Amino acid sequence: MQSDLDFMSRKLERHVKSLSLVYSAEILSRGFAIVVSKPSGKACRDDMRFYIRDLLTRMKIGDLEMKKQALIRLNESMGEDDRYVKIVVEPVLIRSCVVGPLVRVLENGNVVGRVASARCLMNLTDNSENVWSVSAYGGVAALLKICSCGEFGGELIASSCGVLRNLVGVEEIKRYMIEEDMVSTFVKLIGSKDEVVQVNSIDLLSRMCSSDEQSREILVREGGIQELVLVSDPNSFSSSKSKEMALRAIHNLCFGSVSYLNALLSGSRFLDHLLYLLRNGEICVQESALKVTSRLCSLPTEVKRLV
Numbered sequence: 001m002q003s004d005l006d007f008m009s010r011k012l013e014r015h016v017k018s019l020s021l022v023y024s025a026e027i028l029s030r031g032f033a034i035v036v037s038k039p040s041g042k043a044c045r046d047d048m049r050f051y052i053r054d055l056l057t058r059m060k061i062g063d064l065e066m067k068k069q070a071l072i073r074l075n076e077s078m079g080e081d082d083r084y085v086k087i088v089v090e091p092v093l094i095r096s097c098v099v100g101p102l103v104r105v106l107e108n109g110n111v112v113g114r115v116a117s118a119r120c121l122m123n124l125t126d127n128s129e130n131v132w133s134v135s136a137y138g139g140v141a142a143l144l145k146i147c148s149c150g151e152f153g154g155e156l157i158a159s160s161c162g163v164l165r166n167l168v169g170v171e172e173i174k175r176y177m178i179e180e181d182m183v184s185t186f187v188k189l190i191g192s193k194d195e196v197v198q199v200n201s202i203d204l205l206s207r208m209c210s211s212d213e214q215s216r217e218i219l220v221r222e223g224g225i226q227e228l229v230l231v232s233d234p235n236s237f238s239s240s241k242s243k244e245m246a247l248r249a250i251h252n253l254c255f256g257s258v259s260y261l262n263a264l265l266s267g268s269r270f271l272d273h274l275l276y277l278l279r280n281g282e283i284c285v286q287e288s289a290l291k292v293t294s295r296l297c298s299l300p301t302e303v304k305r306l307v
Helices: 001-026 045-059 062-079 083-089 101-107 111-124 128-136 137-150 156-169 169-177 182-190 196-210 213-219 224-232 240-253 258-265 272-281 283-297 301-306
Strands: none
Touching: 001 283, 045 062, 045 101, 062 083, 062 101, 062 111, 083 111, 101 111, 101 128, 101 137, 111 137, 111 156, 128 137, 128 156, 137 156, 137 169, 137 182, 156 182, 156 196, 169 182, 169 213, 169 272, 182 196, 182 213, 182 272, 196 213, 196 224, 196 240, 213 224, 213 258, 224 240, 224 272, 240 283, 258 272, 258 301, 272 283, 283 301
């Protein structure tokens, strides 16, 4: 009834007036904020959940600095204790509509905020149920832009590759990434001097191309196999972790056809690299090198003769 609408209208006006007074008094500024202490390591789950919800509330209603600090604290908590990750990736984040704000920070925030946002999204998308939320808020395009832009530091690019690695299992997202010519971009990132960028880009390409013939053909055409061979070179600057990941990717990607093997063995000293790593590499590298060697020995006679 009209009388009911008038009553609700007056009630809303009173709320608006009260909120205006609160804002004009700057009560929502950091100086008036009640700081909730982070629970100790032996805290119960309810205390941890209360702390996380407090941080999420600050991200929703605080000023810019409060939001930034809350995001940093959230990221630190998730990095220090896996229990916080489990709490965050529960429907708490979705119900709190935090995915949208994280994507907005990813698009428009400063470098520190973007790195923190990418890390949060990487942890969040470990749960496949949350993947579509990131895509719905435009997160895929934002992540691809970061990976394509040379202006950003390695930490942000590495975290963005980590998020995309979690998203690429969705066929529609993978197709979009292929259409945007992102395979060639990730191939270039293999040559990065930053270990985390190398590792995450190799892992992303391996997941993206291992079960998709189209993307694998693009990988070979763009020189991806040669880049992986360069990473495996004992004289390269690449770390043992990067070499291990490169050998894993070679094992997953290079045995699908003769052309892939030719790209691996012709015009390079890959077998020399393999022999050196088998003799002198760290245990994790030796194991990966042994798997590749074993796979090569299972091929036709001419390949085994080379080995």
